[in-house]
Amino acid sequence: MKAMGTSAPDAVDLVAAHADHPSGVLALNTGTVRRPGTSVPGVVAYRRGRRHTVQFAGPFAAPADRDRLLEEFLEELAGDRGRPPRLTAAQLRADDVARYEARGFRVNQIGTSYSIDLARFTVRGKALAKVRQNVSRARREGVVVTEEDSLAPQPELDAIDAAWLRAKGRHVKELDFLIGERGGLAAPLRRTFVARVEGRAVGYITYSPAWGSRPGFLYDLTRRSPAAPVGTVELVNLTALERFRAEGVDWLHLGLTPFAGLSAAHAPTSASPMLDRALRLIAEHGKAVYPARTQEAFKLKWAPHVIEPEYAAFQGGPRLGSVWNLLRITNSL
Structure with missing residues (x-):
C-alpha cells in the first residue's frame, strides 16, 4: 500500500x-x-x-x-x-x-x-485530599508554575526529557504513536505549563486540544526531573486545570492508560x-512494559467524571x- x-x-x-x-x-x-x-x-x-x-x-x-x-x-x-x-x-x-x-x-x-468535567470539578473534599497535600508540599518547596510559549526553543525542557529517560534506565525508549509530542503539526495548538524552582525548570506538562462531543484539552505529555519536589506534577496540572476552567473550557481529558x-x-x-x-x-x-498501576492511581486521584x-x-x-x-x-x- x-x-x-x-x-x-x-x-x-x-x-x-x-x-x-x-x-x-x-x-x-x-x-x-x-x-x-x-x-x-x-x-x-x-x-x-x-x-x-x-x-x-x-x-x-x-x-x-x-x-x-x-x-x-x-x-x-x-x-x-x-x-x-x-x-x-x-x-x-x-x-x-x-x-x-x-x-x-x-x-x-x-x-x-479518564476525563474531568471542569464545570463539576472541585479541589475540596476527600477525593482530592492527596492532590491538595502534594500541591501544598510543592509550594512549600518553592515550585512556581507558569504557562510558556510552546513554539519557543526550550533547551531546558529538552534536558528534562533526557534526564527523565536516563532515570528510567538505558533500555527504556519514549513511547510513540499513542502519546503526544512537543513538536509536530499540533505544536501551534499546544499549551505548555512549566514548573520552576528558583528559576530552574524541573518539570512540565503539555496540553493539546480535544475536539468532538467533549471538547477541551488533553493532558498530553508530562515530564519531571529527578530533582523535582514531590507534588510538582500535581501543582502543574492544577494550575493548568484552573486556568482552563476560568477560560470556560469544558473538559480536561487525562488520556488512555494501557493495561x-x-x-x-x-x-x-x-x-x-x-x-x-x-x-x-x-x-x-x-x-517494565508500562507502569499501568502508577498511571491509573495518578488519574483516579483527580476524581474523573468519565471513566x-x-x-x-x-x-x-x-x-x-x-x-x-x-x-x-x-x-x-
Missing part, C-alpha cells in the same frame, strides 16, 4: 472537524499517515509496518460516514500488491467495537481513559480469551505478529 496523506493544514482541519475522540489530536503525530476520505469527508490515521498496519482510533468522520470511510481504507489495504498487510486498530472507543466486529475483527479491551481498568464487564463478545489473559498479566506484573474502556481490534484475530507489531510501533519493545 502506497502511503498517501494530506498536507499539513488540511490534516489539522480534517482531524479537528471529525475527531470525536478525547485523544484525537494524536492523529497529528509525526510519523503518522493521515488518509483523507475519497467518497466521504474524514480521515484515517495509521502507521505501516512490514506486514502489519496499525490504525490510530477509528475512522474520523461524521457518524453516518464512518462505516464507508473504514470500508475505503480496508479496500485500499486489500488491494495492496503482494501480501496485503493485516490491520490492527488501537484506541477504539466503545461505539467503534461493533463496526470492527462486523468486519471480522476480534476486539479486546486494552486499557481505560489499566481491564474488566470482564467491558469485554466484547469477539474478545480473545488468550489475549485478555496476556493483557491482565502485563497489568499485574508488566511494570471509559478503550479497545484494540485485530483483523483475523490477535496473532502473535499483530500483537508484537502493535507493541513495536508504539515503542513498547
Whole structure:
C-alpha cells in the first residue's frame, strides 16, 4: 500500500472537524499517515509496518460516514500488491467495537481513559485530599508554575526529557504513536505549563486540544526531573486545570492508560480469551512494559467524571505478529 496523506493544514482541519475522540489530536503525530476520505469527508490515521498496519482510533468522520470511510481504507489495504498487510486498530472507543466486529475483527479491551468535567470539578473534599497535600508540599518547596510559549526553543525542557529517560534506565525508549509530542503539526495548538524552582525548570506538562462531543484539552505529555519536589506534577496540572476552567473550557481529558481498568464487564463478545489473559498479566506484573498501576492511581486521584474502556481490534484475530507489531510501533519493545 502506497502511503498517501494530506498536507499539513488540511490534516489539522480534517482531524479537528471529525475527531470525536478525547485523544484525537494524536492523529497529528509525526510519523503518522493521515488518509483523507475519497467518497466521504474524514480521515484515517495509521502507521505501516512490514506486514502489519496499525490504525490510530477509528475512522474520523461524521457518524453516518464512518462505516464507508473504514470500508475505503480496508479496500485500499486489500488491494495492496503482494501480501496485503493485516490491520490492527488501537484506541477504539466503545461505539467503534461493533463496526470492527462486523468486519471480522476480534476486539479486546486494552486499557481505560479518564476525563474531568471542569464545570463539576472541585479541589475540596476527600477525593482530592492527596492532590491538595502534594500541591501544598510543592509550594512549600518553592515550585512556581507558569504557562510558556510552546513554539519557543526550550533547551531546558529538552534536558528534562533526557534526564527523565536516563532515570528510567538505558533500555527504556519514549513511547510513540499513542502519546503526544512537543513538536509536530499540533505544536501551534499546544499549551505548555512549566514548573520552576528558583528559576530552574524541573518539570512540565503539555496540553493539546480535544475536539468532538467533549471538547477541551488533553493532558498530553508530562515530564519531571529527578530533582523535582514531590507534588510538582500535581501543582502543574492544577494550575493548568484552573486556568482552563476560568477560560470556560469544558473538559480536561487525562488520556488512555494501557493495561489499566481491564474488566470482564467491558469485554466484547469477539474478545480473545488468550489475549485478555496476556493483557491482565502485563497489568499485574508488566511494570517494565508500562507502569499501568502508577498511571491509573495518578488519574483516579483527580476524581474523573468519565471513566471509559478503550479497545484494540485485530483483523483475523490477535496473532502473535499483530500483537508484537502493535507493541513495536508504539515503542513498547
